[in-house]
Amino acid sequence: MCDIAPILLAGTWKAANSSETFSTQNPITQEALPGNYPISTWADCDAALTASASAADELANIAPTQIPKFLRRFADLMEENRNSLGHLASLESGLPSEHRLAGREMDRTTDQIRQTAAAAEERSWKQILIETKRDLRSMFAPIGPVAIFSPNNFPFSWNSISGGDFASAIAAGNPVIAIANSAASGTTKALAELAFQASQEAELPSATVQLLYRMNHEDGKRLVADPRIGATAFTGSTTAGLALKASADAAGKPIYVSLSSVNPMVFLPGAIREHGDQLVNRYSNVCLKGTGQFCTQPGLAILIDDEATKGFIAATKDKFNGVTPGTLGSKKTLANLIEKIAVLKKAGAKVITDQEQKQGSGFSHPNTLLEVSGAQFLASPKALQTEAFGNTAMFVVCKDVAEAKMVIDALHGQLAGCIYSSTDGTDANAYEELAPRLRRKVGRFMNDKMPNGMPVSIGMAHGGPFPATGHPGFTSVGIPNAMRRFAMLQAYDQVRQSHLPEELRDHNPTGKLWRNIDGQWTTGDIAEVK
Template sequence: MGAREPVLIEGRWQASRDSGGEFRAFDPTRAVAFGPAFPISGARDVEAALASASAAADQLAACEPERIADFFDAYALGIEHDAPDLVALAHLETALAIEPRLAKVELPRTTGQLRQAARAVRERSWTQPVIDTAAGLRSHLAPLHKPVLIFGPNNFPFAFNAVAGSDFASAIAARNPVIAKVHPSHPATSQRLAELAHRALVEAGLPATALQVLYHLDPALGLSLAGDARLGALAFTGSRNAGLALKAAADAAGVPAYLELSSINPVFMLDGALRERGAALAQEFFASCTMGAGQFCTNPGVVVVPRSAHGDAFVEAAAALFAQAGEGVLFSQGGRDHYQAASARWREAGATLIGGGEAASGEGYRVRPTLWSVDAEQFIADARLRGEVFGPASLIVRTRDDYHDTIAIARALEGNLTATIYAAADDAYVQGALAAQLRPRVGRLIGNRMPTGVAVSAAMNHGGPYPSTGHPGFTSVGLPAAIRRFAALHCYDQIEESLLPAELRDRNPGGIARCIDGRWTTDDIGAKP
């Protein structure tokens, strides 16, 4: 047995304390292992990471925000300097396209998130200071004084990576140490990101123990870790079953769990929009569904189309595009197995394959895109048709009219990350009624465009009602809102000013936006309006 790659524990790269086995990355295009061996950590690694991160919590919480911001800026710059190697590694481990996906879209999004975190830290407005001078009460959002455990997903090796993504940036911005459980689908990419993050932490004068990195765990050990009361919070992006198991363990220990689970992201095509631009919408839908082999949490999994001449033309055009589509490469054998099993459930529930679906001919984890169709009555009656298929597949639901069936479908939906309405001017009545039904069922309501793009904006909500996430009040994308998941509300009642945090003192030299006696202002307390 050769040497294994080190883990990042206790502020340094070191050999795993455990002999729980090893794994290698897999090339999805050939289904063969490659690269160095990474350790599968056991209980000793986990305990060391927990103890080290817990010991760092108070120290990191006391750090000046400027140092945190300097870390983010330095880390973003380091990623940019290392971009060619990082992109090459991620491409080998995920088969995602170098251009434009990794190099021009995801990596810049990642560095952009880090720089947004730096700005939010400097502005401090994420702390939401509120002061009631008459009652002598002052409150704000503050660090948890405990580490945050982050489980990274397989589909974004940069932007959602446990050592670089929004969860990581949000936890560090709130001045909490991170225990990163990176995804084993891209260990070398994660290792390189962790090396850059560790170096930037040290250079910024932050605790080197603010980041612990584990590559792989036995599922039972992962549940044990999630249920450790030393954690301040847990963040997870992945399958519903795995996320709910982690949440159950966290709930038993009183650990808040923020989960992104599953979503079918329904798209409603109203007849006026199909009349105006049906052919273009078919192309737009096909491109969205098959982008990145459909491995997006906002993939359009269900498209609702009326049985009309315009609807028939749209379905015919979309089916032709799927029939001509090339193969896509999924991240893993498990992903391909899920794709095939979930598609089989659609068939068993009465859906008809109308486009694509031929067996993939190439090596590796390749699949063919598939387009399915079912009547509205079947979709409403059978919950199997409302389950997520993670990959390049979508289900068209045909309605008898543009109102009653459409509204009934909206009412039957579980919570989703997104819902989209394509409408024209003469669809206004249906559009209004449909939007009213969808609004409480989705985190982001979209007009006239596909859901796959997620802008990194302070106004973005990448969240939604259960079961798309574990809590409808939070987002995993968009700062400063995402930071607030990993904060505690601290209230000070009649406390001497010298003991108050800077955000809550009478003077406001940083110009932080504060709510003082019901009015948001950047003034000092006692300043004349």
């Protein structure tokens, strides 16, 4: 027990106040990785909250350049340590380092961080509104300390210390209390070391970034409801997310949860006839890539029964059977997948893939394609849209468009959804029937494309009605929109000019800041507008 990893508390790496520890496991070799991580007691949570509240005060008074400086330096440091971070994350996640982790995912992560830096610098995310006649001015401002609980499927880009929630919360001016995903504790610690170094170089308050590895469930619930907390972001299991949400909700503390989504795809017969082979390849690839561990993995596909559809199902089944199953991120992920497939089967779904496939490495499970009729789905809609997170998908084969419509109406909220339709007009009526209904169930609606490989960019929205998220008015991806989650709306009613934040004064502080003045968007000063 001599090498228990330190937590990062109020600007110091120090021993946790803990009675228990845990270690991480290589999901491929199933061997324990070096390092013990502490399960913090409430004393650590309490100290982190107090330090974070002070940091929030201090952050209100720093120069507007400091946060962008921190974020950019952090991105640079991550890239400088690209290979060692990739190696570490690969050991903990089982994901390949070179192309995925140290490659694409690192690039995506640092790009997102730099986008938040630019947004923090530019400040238009504050949505400044000035009504000159009554001298009423409003903008979004920091909400206070943000607690972040993250998943383990993206060791960098969704990490509680380098992912979108982290960067958005910081760029909006808030300190962060990061709680590591247990399976990614070593990676998270390594990232926190770099973040802390960058925060010191940018002369940010010492508790701007803090790290705890884990706490018991009761302390987690207490943390998100604490008066010192501003808001919480959680991405992970429905059970844990709902427990935290209930606690935060009861205390009136905003919490953004991302829980469960099967991301329905509709493949209309004309589209299958037009380019069925391509669809089989693409769909199989996005279902199985990264062992299907994406929150946008399209785990439910709605089909209309006809000859073309039958061929599509058979070919997809062959693809699933032919690809060696990948490794899942942890023992827990594997256990969850097995459990959720059982739920689907119990509700009437039939496994159509061969379960005697080539064996994957470590925590792996055969690629699994299930099938259910539209009528069966409608008999148990809740159970049959259970998210089986991993290399699994389910076809809902409807007898006609009318039945597909009912299936869509029975869906709960989803992150993304798509309709593939032909270009020759043969699917036009079906599209018209189905699109408005699917549209309102999903945050992101697509035509003729797969939901994975979601670009991190200004126009993206990654949200949707419950249980995809807890509030359909927000997004966790897409800068600056994602920053709005960690902000409160502040109005200034006849406040003296010298008492106003510079963004709200008559003079535009940068000459480039977009402000809505009396209903017109402008980068000008108030005098010029009048």
